[in-house]
Amino acid sequence: MSARPRSSGRRPSRGRGVSVWLIALLVALVATIQLRSEAEVQRSLVGTDATSLAFLIDDLHRANDSLDAEKADLTSLRARLQSGQSGAADQVLQSEADRLRAIEGLIAVHGPGIVMEIDASGLTALDLQDALNNLAAGGAEATDVNGHRLVMGVPIYQTSDGVAIDGVTVSPPWTISVIGDPNRLGLIADLMAQQLRADRRVRQATYRVEADVVIRSVVSAKPFVYAIPS
Amino acid sequence: MSPRHLGSAVLVAIVALATGFVLAGQIKAQLLTPSNQLARYQALVRSVQELEVTNADSRRQIAALRGQIDTLESDAAARSAQTQALRNQVSDLRTHAGLVAVRGPGVEVDLRNGFPGPDTGGQTGYLINFQDVQDVVYLLFAQGAEGIAVNDRRITPLTAFSGSAGEVVIDQGPPQSSPIKITAVGDRNKMVAALDDPSALPGIRARQIQFQLHLTFQGSPDLALPPYDSSLQITHVSPA
Numbered sequence: 171m172s173a174r175p176r177s178s179g180r181r182p183s184r185g186r187g188v189s190v191w192l193i194a195l196l197v198a199l200v201a202t203i204q205l206r207s208e209a210e211v212q213r214s215l216v217g218t219d220a221t222s223l224a225f226l227i228d229d230l231h232r233a234n235d236s237l238d239a240e241k242a243d244l245t246s247l248r249a250r251l252q253s254g255q256s257g258a259a260d261q262v263l264q265s266e267a268d269r270l271r272a273i274e275g276l277i278a279v280h281g282p283g284i285v286m287e288i289d290a291s292g293l294t295a296l297d298l299q300d301a302l303n304n305l306a307a308g309g310a311e312a313t314d315v316n317g318h319r320l321v322m323g324v325p326i327y328q329t330s331d332g333v334a335i336d337g338v339t340v341s342p343p344w345t346i347s348v349i350g351d352p353n354r355l356g357l358i359a360d361l362m363a364q365q366l367r368a369d370r371r372v373r374q375a376t377y378r379v380e381a382d383v384v385i386r387s388v389v390s391a392k393p394f395v396y397a398i399p400s
Numbered sequence: 401m402s403p404r405h406l407g408s409a410v411l412v413a414i415v416a417l418a419t420g421f422v423l424a425g426q427i428k429a430q431l432l433t434p435s436n437q438l439a440r441y442q443a444l445v446r447s448v449q450e451l452e453v454t455n456a457d458s459r460r461q462i463a464a465l466r467g468q469i470d471t472l473e474s475d476a477a478a479r480s481a482q483t484q485a486l487r488n489q490v491s492d493l494r495t496h497a498g499l500v501a502v503r504g505p506g507v508e509v510d511l512r513n514g515f516p517g518p519d520t521g522g523q524t525g526y527l528i529n530f531q532d533v534q535d536v537v538y539l540l541f542a543q544g545a546e547g548i549a550v551n552d553r554r555i556t557p558l559t560a561f562s563g564s565a566g567e568v569v570i571d572q573g574p575p576q577s578s579p580i581k582i583t584a585v586g587d588r589n590k591m592v593a594a595l596d597d598p599s600a601l602p603g604i605r606a607r608q609i610q611f612q613l614h615l616t617f618q619g620s621p622d623l624a625l626p627p628y629d630s631s632l633q634i635t636h637v638s639p640a
Contacts, residue, residue: 186408193415200422220437222564223444226575229562230451233572233630237458240631244465251472259476263486268639270493273632274557278640296603299538300531306560311634321557325542349637384640397502397546397585399495400624 272312275319275389279312281349283383284359289343290372295328298344301362302326305348308358312349312385316340319387336389343374352379452574459573459629466499466627498556498628502547506585506623507592509536511604513566513578514611526611527566528578532604534561536582539601543594544587547625551576552583554628572630579614583623592619 218226250258271277288301302313302320313320318335320326331339348355359377366375477484494500511533514526537548537555548555553570560571567575584591594600595617607613 186412190408190412190415193412193419197415197419197422200419218564218567220441220444222567223441223448225564226567227444227447227451229569230448230455230574234451234454234458236572236631236633237455237462240633241458241461241465243633244462244469248465248469248472251469251476259473259483260480260486263473263483263490267486267490267493269634270490270497272637272639273634274493274496279637280640281636281638283636295538296535299534303534303561306558307562308560310560311558311637322537322555322559323541323545323557326538327542351636386640391496394495394502394546396504396506396544396587397495397625398504399491399500400503 273321274391275312275321275324276391277388278384278386279349280382280384281311282352282379282381283310283312283347283349284352284355284377284379285383286346286348286359286362286377287343287374288346288366288372289374290366290369291342292371293333293342293344295326295333298333298340299326301346304358304362305346305350305355309350309354310348314347314385314387315344317387319385319389321389324389347383347385349383349385352381355379455572455574462631463627463629496557497632498547498554498625499632501625501627502585503622503624504546504585505588505619505621506545506583507540507588507595507617507619508623509540509582509584509595509617510614511536511578511580511582512614514607514613517611524565525607526613528568528580528613529565530561530563530568533568533570533580533582535601535603537561539594540582540584540586540591544590545584546586548582548584549625550582551580552626554626556628556632558632558634583625585623585625588619588621592617 247262250262268277272279286301298315302310302315305313306322315335318324318338318340320335324336326333326335328334329339333340348359356377356379359379363375363377366372473483473487473490477487491500495502511528513528516523516526533550537550540548550568550570553573553576556571558571561568563569563575566577568577568580569575598605601615604613604615608615
């Protein structure tokens with residue numbers, strides 16, 4: 171008689187024990203899955219985050235569009251040369267010479283763009299280089315700072331008197347005139363102006379979009395001394 | 401209920417409560433999202449890879465087209481002195497624009513990532529970024545470089561640098577990362593002296609100390625630069 175109650179008391183206890191073990195197992199399982207999932211995500215994002223990849227895709231799309239346009243232009247140019255029409259080669263070469271002179275800053279140019287005014291004290295050559303690079307990344311096709319034509323390759327450096335462009339000190343305020351896609355340049359100039367205004371050294375940073383910016387300054391051509399075409 | 405039964409019940413309740421908390425945390429953390437995130441991430445990576453293949457293919461085609469045009473121009477120039485004179489002008493302009501391969505004395509600069517410090521948190525100062533490349537390129541041009549290439553991508557008058565941490569994008573090329581090799585042809589001695597100057601490239605020098613960023617350079621009597629292989633279009637500029 172005494173064994174029954176004991177026996178009946180053990181069965182629910184064993185059942186509860188199994189329940190506890192099952193629940194504990196479930197907890198361990200869920201915790202493991204959670205930790206491994208998080209570790210997996212962290213591992214996968216070690217290189218580049220998704221936002222950076224999205225920006226990269228956008229940049230590559232734009233780059234590939236530019237390359238497609240260049241291919242189309244070159245294909246058309248090749249067709250003109252292959253046509254064998256009288257004077258076709260001269261026309262192609264003359265047009266190419268004019269285009270390259272504009273790219274290299276050797277002739278005066280005009281077109282839509284922006285004009286940016288920066289009044290500041292203590293800005294350095296690095297600041298000007300950064301500003302010009304931002305504008306170049308925004309599609310600048312011709313640039314002038316205080317009457318000095320700038321293309322990549324024109325020396326910009328720091329001297330004891332301030333920032334020098336090709337050996338001439340350029341004191342603030344800086345007027346940066348840029349020709350290119352006014353919409354893209356406007357967005358870049360807006361961001362730059364906001365950042366500059368947050369800089370204690372900057373008294374004023376403004377920009378305006380213009381339908382026709384005229385750049386009369388030119389880069390003086392320098393023959394290569396060391397580099398030989400190969 | 402006996403104390404033993406009560407104890408068991410409490411234990412079951414505690415374990416159940418813990419399970420509930422873990423499950424709630426799991427749902428809040430969206431257990432299934434990581435796998436979706438992973439799939440999305442992989443899709444983005446695939447897109448980048450496909451676009452890079454297209455990019456490389458386009459640049460190859462552009463280089464081939466420029467070669468064919470050069471041959472056609474050369475044929476036309478052989479038939480006319482006027483065309484030959486024009487072609488000589490264009491050749492010189494193309495050389496200065498970076499559209500022609502050049503060689504000559506110069507300097508090679510190597511930039512490599514450093515190491516993340518133990519107390520730098522999320523800082524990426526140990527990575528080579530596009531501003532570092534931009535700074536070196538501007539320094540070399542200011543000190544007599546006549547032509548520069550970055551990881552065999554030629555710099556042109558319209559070149560722009562961009563990118564995010566650890567990535568360097570030059571013009572329409574694909575992103576590049578450490579190691580970065582900058583090759584400059586020009587006044588070798590002047591460029592080497594400028595790179596030797598401890599006051600030059602202050603941003604890189606500071607991170608050399610903090611993150612062991614790697615900057616080395618070597619002069620050479622003969623270096624080669626490839627021609628530019630991307631777009632050099634100007635669609636908004638007209639002669640004044």
